[in-house]
Amino acid sequence: MKLRLIYIVILLLIYACSEDWSNPSINTHNIKIEFAIPDVAIKEGLETYEGINVQLYNTRKDYTINAITDSNGEVDFKELEPGFYQYNTSYEEERGDVLISLNGSGNIEVLDDISEKNDLEVTFEQIKGGNFVIREFYYSGSKTVAGKSYSSDQYIEVYNNSPESLNANKIYLVELESYGYTPNYWSYMQADSIVVKMIWALPESSEGHIIAPGDGFIMARDALNHRSDPNGNPNSPVDLGNADFEFWSDKTTTGDIDHEAPNMIDKLWTYKGSDIAFHTRGGSAIAIVEIPGNVDEYINNNLVAKGAITPSSRLFCKIPNEYVVDAVEVLWDDDETYKRMDISLDSRGTYVAAKSPSGLCVRRKIRRFIEGRAIYQDTNNSYEDFDHDVVPQPGIYK
């Protein structure tokens, strides 16, 4: 018994000495990112990507490091702590009447040195014209004379940012499944897909919905003049009596009044209610997507449920990122942590700081005018692309 006890004590002492407590294993890594200028930008005369700021954001520890590219378009980050990072860079230059906009972003797992030879893929986009963009999103609602919240005046405006007429026939408005203040259940598929709880189509039309360059269309929650209508709110900032389309629920005949504007069609509405409502304090992430082929068939084939072991009866639709034409993540405030879409769609969200009901909205910034037509900024970074806390101006493009 005595000997056994002594053996045990000795063994434990030896084990206790087995770790070097004065020299922990500390790792740091160096990474080099090379930004190769795409051919399309070289043709426009862009020769170098020198002197451009690159931001490296540690997603776990919530801090950002900045560095400047050298004459080779390379940037070095030295002695980084191991972890998960996102990098972002953007550059714009006018060449004649062409605006060249280069945006690079990506994710890096820094678990080892990343050498020059391991060049990272960078996505560049040349902005000459563009496509449909979400121009204005008014969700915060207004305050009634009695001091209550009024959100019936919410709307979304889509704008043709290209130099050509576009048909919105195959365009669908979607709202992503989760709000920005809760973890994204679908984060594991975020790199290639979004998951949505609402898909709205424009009403069917044999001619389609042709939108001229520099024009747009408004999708109103309730298409009425909110300032003068007896059902409205005199304090509302908007008159939506001329809205192009209206979200309308066929679930009830009393809750949602059907106004004159053509009704949009809900192709998917997981939490269907008597009226649509976007989160008034912010949190919705919306996108316009272009789904090829038969949309009903597509939805039926791509329904997903939460819960791998005991799936929920609530069904959502998975849509590839490549179908997304434009997207905006709306947050509660600047201090948001949960992304619902990949940074290639929207690298950082926007918000109304005045919160709800402020009667204010987020509106895309005008980059420039070409022949009197407004070209809106679209760098896939809503934080930079949108002005926030602005008074809604539906249909005013100047």
Place this chain on the structure above:
Amino acid sequence: MIVTRNTIKKMRLQHQTYFRISHNKYLSIFTLICFFSVFAIQRVDAQEDNARGIDTDIHSVIRAKTPIMRSGNPASLYYSPVDSFIILATQYSHQSGNFKSISTGDELNGLCAQTFSFQRLDKVMLYGSFDYLNQKEQGMQYSNTYHVRHDTPYLFADTIGGDTYKREQFVFTGALAYSVTSRFAIGGKVNYMTGYGAQDRDPRTQNKISTTLVSIGGMYQLTEQLKLGGDLFYNYYNEDIETIVVEKDAVYTIFNLTGLGTYSKHKESTFYRLYQRNAYGSNIQFEWKNNLLTAGYKKFKENVYDGRRESGANWSARKHDSEYRNNTWKASYIYTLRPNDFVHQFSICAKKADYIGSEPLQKLIKLNENNVYQWTTIAKEDKYTRKQEQLRFSYELSKFRSRLQRNYWIGFEMDYFNHSEQYYVPDMSLNYKNLYTQLEAGKYIKMNKSGCQINLVYGWNKNLDRDTDFTYDNFITERIIVPDYLFFSSGHNSVKAQIEYDFKIDANKYCVGLNYNLHNQYSSSNKRGSLTITLSAFL
């Protein structure tokens, strides 16, 4: 509809927690009665013929009389100078003041019921104790753990202050020592603590905590003058924390601190965190004549897991946040002289503790074709170290008026403490060295059928050196790390006065004591006072 249902669920959960605490009150009273009943049927004898016969601070008497019992070896219980003794006590305690750690509440009120007993049955010596604590801490901030923890950098905090924390805690201890032969004794000890805590303000946490300690030991008497001993122990600590928000549609930012101002954060309406610590170690004892030499080490590993509740999201249940490892060595030497009724005791104790904190890097990995995902560790990086060195010297003189009661006593203690923390990449450090000195004097005054005991303690803490090197200042550094650093490295004084009056209520058997204890700590600009009133019955 969904929001409403969630809100109701959260409120129900909150209600259940408070109900559980309320329910536990009844459970505790019932347990207490049962526990007392067991002791009440035992035959006990008063030890001496004075008012109480046994010193209130029986543990000090035991340490003076039988130094080997300082070692913690459960087999040493067999050599207890106390054969039969029961104490029942209730205590009210109050603390308030601003000389405190940043996370400690402005005010603390507690009620405690305690009983412990020694009982010798032939070759067996038994010890048992039970503690019940009901505590309310007001004005807390930056802490969502059951106790404000200073032994780890991996803290859990929100930024909403003014929390009130209600806690309820039960502690059971049982120890047994058995003399196998006239030279060889073995012993075992089990200690179990469980506690519940809840905050009253969003984001409100609900804590469930438990610790289990098991130790075994043996002690062999080689000669009349020489004893050898050894013991092993295992300790498990578990704390479940569930954070909820009752306010509709509200979310709060919750910080997982990772050392010296670094953190990760989550904006949540619910959050779950789990601390699990496994500790084990051993000690050896060598007693020769009046000399006692002990040495021991302890090792622990604490893992922290996080989860974000999402319906059906099994992968989100647990994410490994940190791993914290420790190795502690300690050695002590005690020299005891016992001329007549005096006991002189010199002791010197050295302790060295090293800690390493690691942060796992985890990714969601798809496990199989059924879309089952799991957080998987792809790397684990050492990021934090802490070193603590302590050297303590003390001298105690006790003059005994009877076998287990001191007449007067004086004590002197010097405690050197060196603390250093380091975070790597970005490199930051924090260091301080303190010297704490304490003087103590006490006297028991015998009166007719009663007695009065007075004890005075004066201590002062002097900071010898301190410095910090923070790469960046942020909210956490400014509000938590620096204020705590200034607190722990501050020069301060403390005065403690204790007066106790006791009287017999039954000749030679029972007596009741009332203890009034005031403790004030103060630095140049802050102070904190505590008051403890204890009513005890000695059987």
